[in-house]
Amino acid sequence: MSKSVRIHPSILNADYSKILSEIDRVAKVSDLLHLDILDGKFAPNTSFSWEQAKYIIDGSSIPVDAHLMVIDCDEQGPKYAEAGCESVTVHVEATKDIRKAIRNIKSHGTRASLALKPSTQIEDYLDFVDDVDMFLIMTVEPGFGGQAFMPDMMDKVHRTRELIGERPIWLQVDGGISKETIEIASAAGADTFVAGSAVYKAEDPAAMVSILRDLAQTVQN
Numbered sequence: 002m003s004k005s006v007r008i009h010p011s012i013l014n015a016d017y018s019k020i021l022s023e024i025d026r027v028a029k030v031s032d033l034l035h036l037d038i039l040d041g042k043f044a045p046n047t048s049f050s051w052e053q054a055k056y057i058i059d060g061s062s063i064p065v066d067a068h069l070m071v072i073d074c075d076e077q078g079p080k081y082a083e084a085g086c087e088s089v090t091v092h093v094e095a096t097k098d099i100r101k102a103i104r105n106i107k108s109h110g111t112r113a114s115l116a117l118k119p120s121t122q123i124e125d126y127l128d129f130v131d132d133v134d135m136f137l138i139m140t141v142e143p144g145f146g147g148q149a150f151m152p153d154m155m156d157k158v159h160r161t162r163e164l165i166g167e168r169p170i171w172l173q174v175d176g177g178i179s180k181e182t183i184e185i186a187s188a189a190g191a192d193t194f195v196a197g198s199a200v201y202k203a204e205d206p207a208a209m210v211s212i213l214r215d216l217a218q219t220v221q222n
């Protein structure tokens with residue numbers, strides 16, 4: 002039996018002037034749309050303003066998976082949940098009261114997720130394993146699309162998978178996911194894959210999403 006996986010295209014480097022049609026190109030074959038919010042303080046880059054993010058959340062033909070790389074996750078997390086995102090991810094490094102942030106996000110019927118930068122260890126956040134709907138293990142430093150996948154994160158992915166056990170928690174990887182790397186991440190235990198440049202630099206983005214899905218789901222772990 003093949004493994005059940007999710008593919009979330011990231012529009013960080015897509016063309017904002019035609020963003021909704023860029024989303025439409027992959028909508029039929031994708032699970033959620035990955036929306037990176039960068040404030041220029043948590044990581045050295047900025048992305049969408051609140052107005053642009055609202056426009057995308059309201060207009061996207063598939064539900065949104067928001068990844069907040071901002072310094073005030075406690076405030077921004079619930080705001081994105083209220084705006085109608087299907088899933089909201091806050092960084093553990095930028096959230097003062099993680100339990101409260103998760104509760105506030107979930108109060109809007111939204112999935113709540115915790116993200117870890119490459120240097121952050123999962124073992125420091127064991128307390129939240131019964132509260133979250135997803136863990137996001139970053140496979141690049143937060144900030145930019147198109148960076149190289151960090152294979153040394155696979156041990157952390159594997160440890161997180163062990164920790165999750167039978168719980169229905171998704172395990173997401175984000176950064177450098179492509180035809181060349183997705184099987185490695187899937188074999189380590191990831192089941193939810195963000196792909197930005199691999200999808201939007203492909204001649205046929207929808208076909209690339211399907212290729213990535215096939216590669217990820219044939220891997221056993």
Ligand code: DX5
Pocket residue numbers: 011012013014035037068141142143144145146147148175176177178195196197198199
């Ligand atoms: C990086 C972002 C990623 C980025 C991934 O900080 O969180 O979601 O868009 O882009 P690729 O797939 O090109 O590494």
Ligand code: ZN
Pocket residue numbers: 011035036037068175195
């Ligand atoms: Zn992301």
